[in-house]
Amino acid sequence: MKQLGYEIVESIAIAIEQVYEHRMRSLLTALGVMIGIIAVTLMGSAIRGIDVGFTSNLSILGMNTFYLEKWPWKDVGDNWIQYRNRPPIPASYSEKLNNSILSTENSSLIIAVPMVKNRRKISKDDRNIQGVEIIGTNADYPLVDNAEIELGRFLSEVEVLRGRNVVVLGHEVAASLFPEDLEESIGAYVNIQDIKYKVTGVYKKQGSVLGIGNFDKNVLMPLPSMRKFFVSKRYHSATIKIQKKEEASFEDATDEITGAVRLIRGLKPGQKDNFSINQSTAVAEEIAPVKRGIAIAGFGITGLALFVGAIGIMNITFVSVQERTKEIGTRRAIGARKRAILIQFLMEANMICLIGGIIGVFISFLIKLVLQRFIPEFPLIMSGQLILVAMLVSVLTGIGSGIAPAWKASRLDPAEALRHE
Amino acid sequence: MNSPVIEIVGVKKIYDLGETEVRALNGVDLQIVENDYMAIMGPSGSGKSTMMNLLGCLDTPSEGQYLFAGEDVAEMTDDELADIRNRRIGFVFQSFNLLAKATTLRNVELPLVYAGLHPDTRRERAKEALVKVGLSDRMTHRPNELSGGQRQRVAIARALVNKPSILLADEPTGNLDSKTGEEIMALFDQLHQLGNTIILVTHEDDIAMHAKRCVRLRDGIVESDKKI
Structure with missing residues (x-):
């Protein structure tokens, strides 16, 4: 040896x-x-x-979060036309879902929040940033989102109800419009399509997302203000973001949402679902x-x-x-x-x-x-x-x-x- | 006083070359005792090299018996043969066969590496061996920094380092001039006087004259075996 x-x-x-x-x-x-x-x-x-x-x-998307949408996140291939013909999801479904959650005993879900989206250019004086995702929502949004506010505050109940022209900026948007000092942004006005919006808050940096979009390039505003200016009510499909309870299973939560939406839509047994419930694991x-x-x-x-x-x-x-x-x-x-x-x-x-x-x-x-x-x-x-x-x-x-x-x-x-x- | 170190009885070495066979050794009997000083001579093709390989346990006989210190070499495994070469036989080659990149000390130490000795012991024993051959001042030199005579002394030190039963030298002066050759032979004489058993394989009479016994081979058999 x-x-x-x-x-x-x-x-x-x-x-x-x-x-x-x-x-x-x-x-x-x-x-x-x-x-x-x-x-x-x-x-x-x-x-x-x-x-x-x-x-x-995935944690940005939320591990316990479902997205009720017209389109599924998976590749639809040749069936796209069948998906296109689905009716749009109106933002009002969030309220109906919340009513359903309240009336369901031992519901698996916590809350539903509407999101209406559109892309726009935002400017401040001579600076501007293209392709920003404008999201119209309500004051409950922080309940379904993990992102933290770095400066200022989120939209208030009153601002949402009154449809005030106020916004919360994603970090990248704020950084490009207020490059010298981020703090200058709070209370300042930015322009979206020549309309002035007052900044109430700025999000912390969330990091870029592989192929699912950049969450730092979002801007949130009250749903009524969004409605007034950008979106045709009838054709635009919203996203309803739904938070499930931590302890509830994905199957139970999905079943509950499916049942509620089918009821809202009045689908008969045997009729196929004409909506999609998306979840972060689908992306994985x-x-x-x-x-x-x-x-x-x-x-x-x-x-x-x-x-x-x-x-x-x-x-x-x-x-x-x-x-x-x-x-x-x-x-x-x-x-x-x-x-x-x-x-x-x-x-x-x-x-x-x-x-x-x-x-x-x-x-x-x-x-x-x-x-x-x-x-x-x-x-x-x-x-x-x-x-x-x-x-x-x-x-x-x-x-x-x-x-x-x-x-x-x-x-x-x-x-x-x-x-x- | 002298017990036989090597006993060879009726040894044959036959090389099968397909259609013909070569009988390099064709029935050799030989006894080598402790402190023998023997020269093996013979013309080329006489079986000298084959004899040398057999004596050195580099090869085993086709027929006959070769007892090394009473043990039958023919029955040994390859590893056992390697161990015999390592511990009982010291080789000295015509062209020295030193490692060109290694220092004198490392060259001399090499057999002790394969003997599994601790580096400190190796160093000590290698130094002792180098003192014996008069090269204590050349320990850190490499072969290309030494003269031919010095290189052969390093090789002899390497052969001695594991205190072998026999020294087996194959034309040890073949690559040296006659004066240096004489010096090397004087060293062998001295080692013989110190009690070593030495076998020289040579074709030069002058060299063979240093030995006390001369075995002549011809056509694979012992032609003569005389005391000098």
């Missing part, structure tokens, strides 16, 4: 010596492994980044194929690069065995067992792979830094676990590529190897 230990230490020393001796050759040989490790590390970082980013996005299902795509591409590139790299290392190790046949003979003559020679060349192949792996991880780290600097919303998270996996993959590649030449070296006839020049 002790002897094996010393043999391993010796083989590490030889491997370092050999790699240093043939620096250029080793580095070029390690290139394939390097690329493979970069691919596997970046892929892992991207998947992890998407996962983490998504979980935080949507993202699964994206993650799968990244994983497949990543594994493909990784596998190919590692395979090519492993062949290169195998080749160079065969060359090394050939070059050092006499040395192998000498070592055998002075008492090295077969396993000592096997370990020696395995270690040499491994050293090249490990160097490739370390450089690969380092380059991945640099790529990550650069990406995050220039595309900050690109989600990449490099965990220690991932780096460990990358190193393990390098070592396995090293063993895989070194085993054949090392085996050959250890089986050489010592007498013949000694005669080799």
